[in-house]
Amino acid sequence: MTTLQFLLRLITFRTGLYVTNAVAWTIIYLVPIAPGLITKEFFDSLTGDDALELGTWGIIALLIGAAFGRVMLIIMGFMTDVHFRYRMGMMLRRNLLQHVLKQPGARAIPCSPGEAISHFRDDVDQTEEAASWSVDVFGLTCFAAVASYILIGIDAQMTLLVFLPLVVVVTVAQLATSRLQKYRAASREATSRVTGAISEMFGNVQAIQVAGAEERVIERFRKFNDERRKTMLKDKLMGEALDSIFTNSVNLGIGIILLLAGQKMQSGAFTVGDFSLFVYYLTFVTTFITNVGKFITNFKQMSVALKRLISLLQGAPAKVLTMKDALLLRKGEMLKPADAAARQERLDTLSVTGLTYRFPDTGRGIEDVHLQLKGGSFTVVTGTIGSGKTTLVRTLLGLLPKDEGTIQWNGKPVVDPSTFFTPPNSAYSAQIPRMYSDTLRNNILLGQKGEGDSLKQAIHDAVMEYDIEHLHQGLETMIGPRGVKLSGGQMQRTAAARMLVRDAQLYVFDDLSSALDVETEQKLWERLFESRGGATCLVVSHRKAALAHADHIIVMKDGRIEAEGTAEELLRTSATFQELWSGDERTADDAAAVGDQAAVLQSKQ
Ligand SMILES: Nc1ncnc2c1ncn2[C@@H]1O[C@H](COP(=O)(O)OP(=O)(O)OP(=O)(O)O)[C@@H](O)[C@H]1O
Numbered sequence: 001m002t003t004l005q006f007l008l009r010l011i012t013f014r015t016g017l018y019v020t021n022a023v024a025w026t027i028i029y030l031v032p033i034a035p036g037l038i039t040k041e042f043f044d045s046l047t048g049d050d051a052l053e054l055g056t057w058g059i060i061a062l063l064i065g066a067a068f069g070r071v072m073l074i075i076m077g078f079m080t081d082v083h084f085r086y087r088m089g090m091m092l093r094r095n096l097l098q099h100v101l102k103q104p105g106a107r108a109i110p111c112s113p114g115e116a117i118s119h120f121r122d123d124v125d126q127t128e129e130a131a132s133w134s135v136d137v138f139g140l141t142c143f144a145a146v147a148s149y150i151l152i153g154i155d156a157q158m159t160l161l162v163f164l165p166l167v168v169v170v171t172v173a174q175l176a177t178s179r180l181q182k183y184r185a186a187s188r189e190a191t192s193r194v195t196g197a198i199s200e201m202f203g204n205v206q207a208i209q210v211a212g213a214e215e216r217v218i219e220r221f222r223k224f225n226d227e228r229r230k231t232m233l234k235d236k237l238m239g240e241a242l243d244s245i246f247t248n249s250v251n252l253g254i255g256i257i258l259l260l261a262g263q264k265m266q267s268g269a270f271t272v273g274d275f276s277l278f279v280y281y282l283t284f285v286t287t288f289i290t291n292v293g294k295f296i297t298n299f300k301q302m303s304v305a306l307k308r309l310i311s312l313l314q315g316a317p318a319k320v321l322t323m324k325d326a327l328l329l330r331k332g333e334m335l336k337p338a339d340a341a342a343r344q345e346r347l348d349t350l351s352v353t354g355l356t357y358r359f360p361d362t363g364r365g366i367e368d369v370h371l372q373l374k375g376g377s378f379t380v381v382t383g384t385i386g387s388g389k390t391t392l393v394r395t396l397l398g399l400l401p402k403d404e405g406t407i408q409w410n411g412k413p414v415v416d417p418s419t420f421f422t423p424p425n426s427a428y429s430a431q432i433p434r435m436y437s438d439t440l441r442n443n444i445l446l447g448q449k450g451e452g453d454s455l456k457q458a459i460h461d462a463v464m465e466y467d468i469e470h471l472h473q474g475l476e477t478m479i480g481p482r483g484v485k486l487s488g489g490q491m492q493r494t495a496a497a498r499m500l501v502r503d504a505q506l507y508v509f510d511d512l513s514s515a516l517d518v519e520t521e522q523k524l525w526e527r528l529f530e531s532r533g534g535a536t537c538l539v540v541s542h543r544k545a546a547l548a549h550a551d552h553i554i555v556m557k558d559g560r561i562e563a564e565g566t567a568e569e570l571l572r573t574s575a576t577f578q579e580l581w582s583g584d585e586r587t588a589d590d591a592a593a594v595g596d597q598a599a600v601l602q603s604k605q
Pocket of ligand 1: 359387
C-alpha cells in the first residue's frame with residue numbers, strides 16, 4: 001500500500017466526518033477574504049477611493065463581526081478536527097491491537113513491548129498529524145485560489161510575486177524528501193530502542209543486580225541515548241531548516257512586494273487600499289505556504305510511520321490497519337463458525353495427527369507428533385530439557401501457529417485452535433506464570449464472574465489456602481509488580497487456581513510443579529484427582545508425583561515422540577524414561593516420595 005492510498009483509506013474511514021471537518025476549516029480559511037476587502041475599503045475611504053461608502057464605524061463594526069464569526073468557526077473547527085483525528089487514531093490502534101490479539105500467543109509482537117508502545121504511540125500520532133494537515137491544505141488552497149483571483153484583478157505582476165515563494169517551498173521540500181525520511185526513520189528507530197531498553201531494565205531489575213551488571217546495563221542505555229540524541233538532532237535540524245526556508249522565502253516575497261508597491265503607488269496605479277489588501281492577504285498566503293510545506297513534511301514522515309506499523313503486522317496485508325470492523329474481544333465473537341458448533345460437545349477424544357512446528361530462527365521445535373487423549377484421562381508429556389514438551393502443548397493450544405498437522409475434537413477438525421482451546425473447552429497454565437499488579441483474588445479470577453464456591457474450591461485444589469491465611473490481607477493482598485512478590489511455588493499455584501476456577505473439559509498444565517516441594521505437589525495432584533470429575537488432563541512434567549498418576553505417558557526426544565505407554569511399561573522399554581525416572585529419584589527431596597509413588601504405582605497395577 002502506498003502512503004497516498006493509506007491516506008485515502010484513512011480519510012474514507014469516516015468520510016462524513018472528514019468532509020465536515022474539511023468544510024469547517026475551508027470556511028475558517030476563507031473568512032479572512034472578507035476582512036481583507038473591508039480593510040481595503042477602509043483605507044480607500046480615507047483617500048476618497050472607496051466604492052461602498054460604509055463610513056468608519058460601519059467598517060469597524062464589519063471587521064469586529066468578521067473576527068467574531070471566525071472565532072466561533074475556529075471553535076467548531078477544533079471540535080470537528082478532534083473528532084476526526086482521534087477516531088482515526090482509535091481505529092488504527094484498535095486494528096493493531098486486534099491483530100496482535102489474534103496472533104498466536106508466542107508470536108504476538110515482533111519486537112520488545114517498549115518498541116511496540118512506541119509504534120502504537122508515535123507512529124499513530126504521526127499518521128493522525130498528516131491526515132489532519134491535509135484538511136488545512138485543502139482549506140488554504142481554496143483561500144489561495146479566491147485570494148489570487150481578487151489580487152490578479154488588481155495587479156497580476158504583484159500577485160505572481162506573492163505566490164512565487166510557493167514554488168520555492170515545494171521544490172525544496174521535494175529535494176529534501178529522501179534525507180528527511182532517512183533521518184525520521186533513524187530517530188524513530190533510536191527512540192524505540194531507548195523505550196525497549198527501559199522496559200527491559202524495569203522487567204529485569206533483579207537479574208541485573210544479581211549479575212552485578214548495573215554498569216554495563218547503564219553503559220548500554222547511555223549508548224542508545226547517545227544514538228537517539230544524534231539522530232533526533234539531525235531529524236529536528238532538518239525539520240527546522242525546512243521550516244525556516246519556507247518562512248524566509250515568504251519574507252523575501254514580502255520585501256519585493258513592498259519595493260514594487262512603493263513605486264506603483266507613486267505613479268498612482270495602486271491605491272492605499274490595494275496595498276493594504278496585498279499585505280493583509282500576504283499573512284494568510286504565508287500560512288498557506290508554510291502549511292503546504294508542513295503537510296509535505298508530514299506526508300513523508302507518515303510513509304516512515306506506515307512502514308513501522310506494517311512491521312507490527314508480521315506479513316499480514318497493510319489494509320488490516322484501516323479495516324472498519326468492530327473489535328471482537330469476547331471469545332464467543334472470535335470463534336470460527338465451525339469451531340463454535342464443536343465447542344458445545346463434551347470431549348470424547350482429542351486427536352493430534354502429524355503436528356509440526358519449527359521456530360523460524362532455530363528450526364527446532366516439534367516434528368510429526370501423533371497423539372490421542374481419551375476424555376477423562378490423565379496424560380503426562382515428559383522428556384529431557386529442550387525436547388519439545390512446551391512447544392507441543394503450545395502448538396496444540398494454538399499459542400504457536402502449527403506448520404502442519406490436524407487437531408480433532410471428537411473427530412471434528414479444529415479450525416482455529418487459539419480461539420477454540422479456551423474455557424469452557426480448555427484451560428491452560430503456562431510454565432512461567434504471569435501475575436498482574438492487582439489483588440490475589442483478581443489475579444485468580446481475571447474478570448471471571450460469579451466466583452461463589454468455585455473460587456474456594458480452586459484455591460483448595462491448588463493447595464493455596466495456607467498461603468492465603470498467611471498473607472496480611474488474604475485474597476485482597478496486592479501482588480504482582482506493585483504488590484507483594486510471590487514465591488515461584490506460590491505463583492505456580494496461583495496460576496493453577498486461575499486455571500481451575502474456570503470450568504473446562506481439558507486442563508493443560510505446563511510444568512506446573514517445577515517450583516513445588518514434593519509434599520505440596522503430591523497434595524495438588526491428589527486434590528485434583530478428587531475434584532476434577534470427568535475433566536481430561538494434559539500435563540507436562542518429569543516429576544514422579546505426576547508420572548505415577550498418569551494413565552498414559554508420552555516421552556519426547558528431539559522434538560518427536562520417542563516412546564509412550566504407562567510408567568510401568570516405559571520403565572521396562574524406554575532408556576530415556578528410565579533416566580528421567582532415576583534422575584528424579586536421585587534428588588534428595590524426593591527420597592521420601594519414592595515410596596509413596598511406588599505404592600501408587602503398585603496400587604494401579
Ligand atoms: N522462542 C524460541 N525460539 C527458537 N527456538 C526455540 C524457542 N523456544 C524453544 N526453542 C527450541 O525448541 C526446542 C524445544 O523447546 P521446548 O521449550 O519446547 O522444550 P521443553 O522440552 O519444553 O524444554 P524444558 O524442559 O526446558 O521446558 C528447543 O531446542 C529450544 O531450543
